[in-house]
Amino acid sequence: MTSSDMEYLTIALPKGKLFTPAAALLGKLGCTAEGLSENSRKLVISNEVEKIRFIITKTADLPTYVEYGAADIGIIGKDVLLEESKDVYELLDLKFGYCRMVVAVPQALKQEKLSDYAHMRVATKYPNIAERYFHSMGIQTEIIKLNGSIELGPMVGLAEIIVDLVETGRTLKENQLVEVAQIHPATARLIANRVSFKMKFPRIEKLVEDIKSLLESEAGK
Numbered sequence: 001m002t003s004s005d006m007e008y009l010t011i012a013l014p015k016g017k018l019f020t021p022a023a024a025l026l027g028k029l030g031c032t033a034e035g036l037s038e039n040s041r042k043l044v045i046s047n048e049v050e051k052i053r054f055i056i057t058k059t060a061d062l063p064t065y066v067e068y069g070a071a072d073i074g075i076i077g078k079d080v081l082l083e084e085s086k087d088v089y090e091l092l093d094l095k096f097g098y099c100r101m102v103v104a105v106p107q108a109l110k111q112e113k114l115s116d117y118a119h120m121r122v123a124t125k126y127p128n129i130a131e132r133y134f135h136s137m138g139i140q141t142e143i144i145k146l147n148g149s150i151e152l153g154p155m156v157g158l159a160e161i162i163v164d165l166v167e168t169g170r171t172l173k174e175n176q177l178v179e180v181a182q183i184h185p186a187t188a189r190l191i192a193n194r195v196s197f198k199m200k201f202p203r204i205e206k207l208v209e210d211i212k213s214l215l216e217s218e219a220g221k
């Protein structure tokens with residue numbers, strides 16, 4: 001680490017759904033920077049007074065930036081951590097961004113038990129989670145990786161099953177899909193690079209404690 005790296009705390013925030021709640025949470029603790037907004041096109045935004053640097057990443061790439069130390073800490077969904085399996089510390093469950101990873105099928109294809117879906121094709125943005133899940137259940141499937149609009153897969157005959165995130169259930173419903181199993185729930189997590197956690201321990205520890213106090217006081221309201 002250079003002395004400039006040591007001086008700054010670099011925080012990775014993901015584009016997408018978690019950006020705004022993540023920036024708002026940190027902002028309540030004075031951990032922010034001018035111009036840090038969802039609409040900004042800037043990928044690195046610094047607060048020279050507080051010595052904080054924000055980097056804005058693609059959601060799925062965020063754990064990679066933290067693993068390699070390009071960011072000291074970051075905020076990311078548990079679903080991405082489980083999919084990417086990076087070597088980072090998971091410090092805190094931030095409680096927002098709640099959703100569930102589920103297995104869903106078209107209503108018309110619904111079977112009695114999960115094993116009845118053996119040898120079917122599974123469309124998903126989360127191939128590692130899907131693979132591990134079906135493997136753990138002893139069910140052989142073919143995993144087809146997509147990058148979004150997963151619900152389209154079964155509608156056009158690309159796959160019979162999907163593994164995807166559900167929040168309100170509206171997307172499943174509007175595409176005539178039904179949930180048949182939950183793999184795991186997910187919320188946003190605070191993660192840290194292993195070396196940064198040791199080298200910048202006082203700063204990261206203080207932030208963790210401040211976030212915990214804030215979450216506790218908000219939960220008590």
Ligand SMILES: Nc1ncnc2c1ncn2[C@@H]1O[C@H](COP(=O)(O)OP(=O)(O)OP(=O)(O)O)[C@@H](O)[C@H]1O
Pocket residue numbers: 014015016017018058059060076077078079080097098099147148165166167168186187188
């Ligand atoms: N309804 C939801 N659908 C998807 N993710 C959700 C939902 N609610 C909360 N999340 C959380 O938000 C994270 C980011 O979701 P988002 O859809 O913005 O991902 P993304 O990969 O940035 O999207 P894109 O495919 O547009 O790049 C997810 O990893 C998950 O932890």
Ligand SMILES: O=P(O)(O)OC[C@H]1O[C@H](OP(=O)(O)OP(=O)(O)O)[C@H](O)[C@@H]1O
Pocket residue numbers: 147148149150151164165166167168169170171172
């Ligand atoms: O249960 P709901 O509230 O309907 O939310 C779930 C939907 O939201 C996400 O998609 P997103 O909007 O991120 O688009 P994507 O399919 O392109 O990833 C997810 O993949 C589901 O499709």
